[in-house]
Amino acid sequence: MILPGAALAELAVHAGDQVGCDTVDELTVHAPLVLPARGALALRVTVDDNRAVAIHTRPDTAAADDPWTRHASGTVVPTEPVSTAGLAVWPPADAEPLEIGHLYDDLADTGLHYGPIFQGLHAAWRAGDEVYAEVTLPDTTPVAGFGLHPALFDAALHAAAFGGFTGPAEAGRTRLPFAWNGVSLHAVGATALRVRLAPAGPDAVSLTFADSTGTPVAQVRKLHFRAMDTSAPGDALFAVDWVDVAVTGSDAGFEVVDSVDLPEALTRLQAAGDER
Structure with missing residues (x-):
């Protein structure tokens, strides 16, 4: 289970906010x-003193x-201005609705x-090269203690799949957030968001978040995605290895064989009178 x-x-x-620098200028996931x-x-x-x-x-x-273990590092800076233009009218004018019914099944396949x-993404629309999304938390989800609840924040990123912002799909690999730029929070306690996603370069997207009235909540100036291998087992640090061990003591009555064919080895042992 990955955070x-x-x-x-x-x-x-949150950490940057404690020192008056509530915008994450850059954050890289290591x-x-x-x-x-x-x-x-x-x-x-x-x-630290250098805003790292x-x-x-x-x-x-x-x-x-x-x-x-270092998981992420970057820099924080004072707040940047944010614009939620295009989120006051909802759904956006001239935007075409997108079918999202099988999104989470498709993500599970990756x-x-x-x-x-x-699973908070409930509706999405496309207008040109931009994607708009509506994400919500379940009614009973507590949000106290969070600036922006991670489940709500993460659900907004799922809409990136509809704009091709995460790059081409690869067998056995999926693309996850890797490098964040210009992450700022302007309101707390949100349980539902309007989100605008726009292209910000190869395998990158910008995101703007507003509440149900169009008031700014947060923004991400640029988010890069990187492919991750999802076919490896959970204990990927473990591997099978073969270690040769010298035979010690008496080997009378036994035959040393090189074959790893178990049925053949058993047949040869039984022929020698060993019932084990």
Whole structure:
């Protein structure tokens, strides 16, 4: 289970806000934050005197001198102005509705399985090279303590699939958020969003978020996506290896064979009188 990249961006925005720099100018994801099946992680989010932000974790059982894993790093700056032009009228004029019925089934086929709270994209439209989307949280979802709830933030990114913003599909690989630029938050407590997605270069998209009245909530100046292999097993650091072991002691009554054909080996052993 991987923490969404949107959650890393939200953490960086919150950390920057503590020092008067509530825009994430740049944030690069170095390693996915994998949540353990059991136990917990210690989380460390820092902003230094040069406005550099970094997000680290390690097991909460780690010793004081154990290393931290860096998941993302970048810089924060003071707030940038934001425009929500085109989001006051909803749905946008002259926009064509898009069919999204099988979106989450299609994403599951690429290796991305979203739980109910993350399946928040409910409607989408296209107007020229821009895509507009409507995302909501389930009614009972608590939003206290978040600037922008990560599940709502992440659901807005799902609409990028309709504009080709994430790049071409590849067998066994899917594209996930990699580098964030100009992430700023202007209102908290949102449970529903109007979203505008526009091209921002190869494999990149800009996003503007507003509430149900068209009032600015957040923006992302540019978000780059990068392909990730989803065909590897969960324990990708483990592998099968063959180690030759020298025979020690007496091998009387046994025959050393090189073949790994088990039925053949058993037949030869039984012929030698070994019933094991």
